Amino acid sequence: MKIDLLTTLREKNPIAFNISNFVTVQDVANGINALGASPIMSEEKNEAEAMVQMADSVTINLGAFTEQQLTQIETVMTFANQYHKPIVVDPVAVGAVHYRLERCNELLDQKKVAVIRGNAGEIAALAGVDWQSKGIDAGEGTGDLVETAKKLANQYHCTVVESGKTDIITNGDAVIRVFNESDLFKLHVGSGDMLSSTIGCFVGVEDDYFEAAQTAVVVFDVAGEVVAKSMSQPLAGSFGPRLIDELHLIDPKTVEKYANFE
Numbered sequence: 001m002k003i004d005l006l007t008t009l010r011e012k013n014p015i016a017f018n019i020s021n022f023v024t025v026q027d028v029a030n031g032i033n034a035l036g037a038s039p040i041m042s043e044e045k046n047e048a049e050a051m052v053q054m055a056d057s058v059t060i061n062l063g064a065f066t067e068q069q070l071t072q073i074e075t076v077m078t079f080a081n082q083y084h085k086p087i088v089v090d091p092v093a094v095g096a097v098h099y100r101l102e103r104c105n106e107l108l109d110q111k112k113v114a115v116i117r118g119n120a121g122e123i124a125a126l127a128g129v130d131w132q133s134k135g136i137d138a139g140e141g142t143g144d145l146v147e148t149a150k151k152l153a154n155q156y157h158c159t160v161v162e163s164g165k166t167d168i169i170t171n172g173d174a175v176i177r178v179f180n181e182s183d184l185f186k187l188h189v190g191s192g193d194m195l196s197s198t199i200g201c202f203v204g205v206e207d208d209y210f211e212a213a214q215t216a217v218v219v220f221d222v223a224g225e226v227v228a229k230s231m232s233q234p235l236a237g238s239f240g241p242r243l244i245d246e247l248h249l250i251d252p253k254t255v256e257k258y259a260n261f262e
């Protein structure tokens with residue numbers, strides 16, 4: 001666990017190119033900016049090469065893609081592979097919508113990605129493991145969460161972050177479990193999108209994507225935990241802005257103090 005990557009990130013201010021969704025794009029942009037990276041979003045295929053050339057990483061969120069945006073996504077991922085820029089994929093609701101699963105499988109079969117970050121339902125769907133997803137949420141299942149994440153990581157030779165009460169991070173062999181968590185994450189639509197984009201920020205400054213993902217998850221989860229502990233009641237509308245506040249304020253010593261992982 002390289003917690004000092006947070007200092008490196010704030011020194012380098014990496015450009016994090018995000019193809020986002022209209023639901024959470026502002027939270028994602030503000031979370032990246034607060035953390036210390038530099039967000040840029042685009043929906044225009046014709047500027048894909050320029051965007052990828054200047055970016056340190058690319059995060060692809062499949063939350064609300066259209067047929068036209070899928071063409072932009074394919075173009076961006078092609079340039080990201082060509083220019084050796086790490087790609088993070090957030091496969092929103094692929095466990096609930098077969099069309100999305102098919103498109104995401106095609107992208108993963110054709111392009112090289114650094115990290116896939118999803119909830120248990122999304123990771124299980126991509127790994128071909130039986131699970132009952134529920135819309136954008138994890139849903140229910142009996143599959144082994146660790147084996148499912150490892151299977152997908154080995155399927156695409158990448159790092160997988162399977163988020164949940166315990167976040168599971170694996171490169172297909174080693175496994176890190178992060179126990180920091182807060183129920184308030186579930187109250188805030190966009191928590192997963194923000195986690196994926198946070199991972200995008202860290203893979204932009206660290207070539208060991210397994211390490212980068214670990215630090216991103218711990219920083220993000222500890223930030224959420226610190227905010228939740230400061231709130232006397234679960235205020236759904238306040239958690240998001242306070243999480244962005246904490247992503248700006250949190251320092252490596254606080255992360256070190258509260259980090260709970262194995």
Ligand SMILES: Nc1ncnc2c1ncn2[C@@H]1O[C@H](COP(=O)(O)OP(=O)(O)O)[C@@H](O)[C@H]1O
Pocket residue numbers: 118119120136137138163164165166167180181182183184185186190191192193195220221
């Ligand atoms: N049941 C839970 N209890 C506490 N924290 C959770 C729970 N599920 C997810 N989280 C946290 O919420 C954040 C977003 O993860 P998740 O909700 O799984 O993604 P998504 O929003 O894409 O479904 C992660 O930091 C994760 O640790």
Ligand SMILES: Cc1ncsc1CCOP(=O)(O)O
Pocket residue numbers: 021023024062063064092136188189190191192193194
């Ligand atoms: C509600 C919704 N619909 C399409 S994308 C989206 C946001 C999903 O955000 P998260 O997966 O972080 O909860």
Ligand SMILES: [Mg+2]
Pocket residue numbers: 092093119136192193
């Ligand atoms: Mg999600």
